[in-house]
Amino acid sequence: MGEQQNPFRTGGIARGHRFADREREVARIGQGLREAGGKLLVYGPRRMGKTSAIARALDLEQARGGTVARADLSTLSSLADMADVVLREVTRAVAAGKGFDDFLAEILKRVNIGFSVKQDASTGVPIPQVDVSMRSKPLEEQKLAVGEVFDAIDGMAAEHGIVIGLVLDEFQEIHRFEENFSEWNLRHIIEQHENVGYVLAGSKRSLIDRMLEADGAFYRMFDKLTVGPIAEDYLVPWMEERLAPLGDGAGEASERIVALAGERTHDRMRLARHTWFRAQQAGRSGRGAVDHAFAGLVEEDADEFLRQWVHLTVPQQNVLRAVSMKVKGLSTADTLQRFALKNSPTAVQAAQVLVERELLFQRPGEKGYFFDNPYFEAWVRERTAIDLGMEPPE
Ligand SMILES: Nc1ncnc2c1ncn2[C@@H]1O[C@H](COP(=O)(O)OP(=O)(O)OP(=O)(O)O)[C@@H](O)[C@H]1O
Ligand SMILES: [Mg+2]
Structure with missing residues (x-):
């Protein structure tokens, strides 16, 4: 068999043949981008596929001649950075779309900010860049x-x-400027805009829920779209089709991938990608190939897991042990005793910190805690539960 491209991708944005499902989400995001004065909030846990779904919607809108942009706010360190990235991405979008030509001249007329103009390396489009001096200006000025x-x-x-259409991805990062700039400022700015379709995306559930509450900044202003797991009865055949050219057992392998890798799209695609590499070497893509790939990925991240582990308190470590062993309840006498947890408040408090740090999460309306990362869970179970002389669960 000749060299084939791996049909699964991790890191970056999934596109084309590598993009699975999300028809409903993509359609809804597209609507939000086209709607004058539209305000849509896209929520989903980390690594679920928000940015990929958004990218798909942007591609489609752009192909239809729309003027749509995505500003990634995840790396902001100042409000000036926010002005900069939004300005830059909208300039790109205007140049790519059929909107109007002399955007740059027009923007120059409308804002009082100092900026220079740089040629975009790949397209040659002139792109404005907010003066770096703006980053150290007083916050009031940056806010303006x-x-x-x-x-x-x-x-x-x-x-x-x-x-x-303007996407603000990871918009929750404006929280970094709290007191100086919060979602209330953002609300105040964008609520009057009747010619922009805003799509805000983020992954901190507690933050976002708070903004949407009755006394929150986005109450009644935003529609909400949740990006959850891709349905298994869609994903299993989707993966099977892509694994099939490599040999027997593709169906079995696909089911195993979904069973082992948890609900996050990224974790599932990562396991599929490594299974595919293994299958390509061995000419067999059954369950065994998946199990090997999974173990390989746990190993690959082991150093990082150890680094995280040593920074945890003893009760936090013990809570992770207990959760990795799929205990029925964290506060039962049996669990407390088996995992050397002093008492129920100790256990619950440790678990809450782990939720805040996004190592564990809770499902709304469900009891118990779950690992954010299935590879970390396996590492905890294999590397640290042994200390307790226990058999790991199947
Ligand atoms: N619909 C999809 N089809 C195939 N792969 C996908 C899909 N959505 C996401 N992925 C995979 O998952 C990875 C993470 O997806 P993405 O960055 O879109 O998630 P996210 O929810 O924006 O995550 P984060 O919270 O880290 O920003 C992608 O690199 C890609 O490998
Ligand atoms: Mg993202």
Whole structure:
């Protein structure tokens, strides 16, 4: 068999043949981008596939001639950075779309911020760059700059009779500037805009729920779309089709991948990708190939897991042990005793910290705790539960 491209991808954004499902989500996001004055909040746990679904919707809208942009706010360190990334991405979008030509000249007229212009390396499009000096200006000034940029985008869309679709990905990072800039400021800026379709995406459930509550900033302002796991009866055949060319047992392998890798799309695709590499070497893609691939991935991350582990308190470590052994209840006398947890408040408090740190999560309406990362769970079970002289669960 000749060299074939691995049909599963991790890292970056899944596109084309490597993109699975999400028809409903993509359609809803597209609607949000096209809707003048639209406000949609996309929520989903980490690594579930929000950005990939958003990217798909953006590609489709762009192909239809829409002016749509995504600003990734995950790496912001200042409000000036926010003004910069939004301005830059919208400029790109305008250049790629059929909106209007002299965006740069127009934006220059509308904002008072100092910026320079750089040629985009791949497209040659002139891209504005907010002066770096802005990053150390007083926060009030930076806040005004952010407002000016958003207002300018809305104003230009109005003038040209178009809707600009704007995604703010990982928008919850504005929390870093709390007191100086919060979701209330963002609300205040964007609530008046009737020519932009805003799509905000984030992965901190507690934060987002709070914003949508009755006294939260986004109460009644946003529609909400949840990005959950891809349905198993869609995903198993989808993976099987892609594993089939490598040999027998593709169906069995696909089921095993979904059973081992938990619910997050990234974790599932990662296991599928490694299974595919193994199957390509061995010419067999059955359950055994998946189990080997899984063990290999646990091993690959073992150093990082150990680094995390040594920073945890003893009760936190013991809670992780207990959860990895799938105990019925964390606070039962039996669990407390088996895992050397002093008492129930100790256990619950440790578990809550682990939830805040996103090592564990809880399911709404369900009791118990679950590992965020299935590979970490396996590592804890294999490497540390042994100390307790217990058999790991099947
Ligand atoms: N629909 C999909 N089809 C195939 N692979 C996908 C899909 N969605 C996500 N993935 C895979 O999962 C990985 C993570 O997806 P993505 O970055 O879209 O998730 P996210 O929810 O935005 O995560 P984060 O919270 O880390 O930003 C991608 O790199 C890709 O490998
Ligand atoms: Mg993302």
